[in-house]
Amino acid sequence: MDKRIVAVAIVVAVAVAGYFAYTQFFQQTPQEKVLIIARTNKPSSLDPAYIVWTNDYAIGANIYSTLIGYKPGTREMYGDLAESWEVSENGTVYIFHLRKGVKFHKGYGELKASDVKFTFERILDPKTNARYPDFFKSIDHIEVIDDYTIKFVLKYPDSAFLTYIAPWRNSFIVSQKAVEELGKDFSFNPVGTGPFMFESWDSETGDVVLVANPDYYGEKPKVDKVIYKVIEDPYTAYLALERGEVDIVTLDTSISGLLERAKSNPNIKVYEKISGGSLSLTFNLKHPILKDVRVRRAIAYAINKTEI
Structure with a gap:
């Protein structure tokens, strides 16, 4: 290949769609265009x-x-599964108008408002034991107006509501039929409406393979297959990039000289972006030492906040 991409450790991982502009760098065969991450x-x-x-x-x-969704590189929102939406004057009612003809993968039928309702009610159901239900705690109830119109009624105005239903871990819309049919196996056989369809997950290596969705309602994928290859050691992953065995890595900048080495390689293109994520330090207050507030204050004092 002529060029490869390094996603630096300080960036947030993004969908493959964000890499489409760089498909000329990817290793290809006449039969199939494959991207290895x-x-x-x-x-x-x-x-x-x-x-x-x-x-x-x-x-x-x-x-x-x-x-x-968000327009690439911005915080400007646009309609994805929803073609349009409106918000009541008091900020407690959101009505979304869905695209028609959007198909779930693997023959699970057309996306309907009932799937959207199911997605969020499933997250909020304590029996689901979802990871981030609190992001949707402002929801009072959800109403299906018709197959392509869904209404969210909030308990109170929530200025962050649109942010939470934009691309986020819990806000991906699932097929009610697929979840109910597959049960616990849905975690390992996911069904969505996105640009790529799940093909396989190797239980031993952890490698995941996706294939292009021919029925995708948006811009068609420019690669036929995406392979997420697990290489646990970050330095080994970087060497795989240099050898052309993978196309994209997230660079571990804690490894001395690695970023400079990547930047000096004419066959590697480095993209850097400030992360929107955060890290936190949480104390076990049952620990005999850490339960002393003076110890916690000392640790807080030792943190170089200026450097952060």
Whole structure:
């Protein structure tokens, strides 16, 4: 290949759709265009109710769709599964008008408002034990007006509501029929409406393979297949990039000299972006040392906040 892409560790993983502009860099064969993305850990789940890690979210963002999305590189929202929406004057009622003819993968039928209702009610149901139900705690109830119109009624005005139903781990819309038919197996056989369809998940290696969705309602994928290859050691993953065995890695900038090495390689293109994520330090207050507030204050004082 002529060029390869390095996604630096300080960036947030994004959907493959975000890489389409760079398809001229990817290794191809006359028969099939394949994109190989290295990741350092095995997926935990591909069910939106249980997705936790950013790496899993990146896979999910290619399998599923959301009601609304963000224009690349901006915080400007646009309609994805929803063609349009309106908000009541008091900010407690949101009505979304869905695209018609959107098909779920693998013959699970057309997306309907009932699937949207099911998606969010499933997240809010304590029996589901979803990972992030609190993001939707402002929802009072959801009404299906017709097959292509869905209404969210909030308990109170929530200025962050649209942000939470935009691309996010829990906001991926699922097929009610698929979830009910597959049960617990849905985590390992996900069905969405996104640009790529799930093909396989190797239980031993953790590698996940997606294939292009020929029925995708948006811009058609420019690669035929995406392989998420697990290479647990970040330095080994980088060497695989240099050898042309993978097309994209997330660069671990804690490895001394690795970023400079990548930038100096004419066959590698580096993209850097400030992350929108955060890290937190949580104390076990039952620990005999950490329960002393003076110890916690000392740790807080030792953190170089200026450098952060």
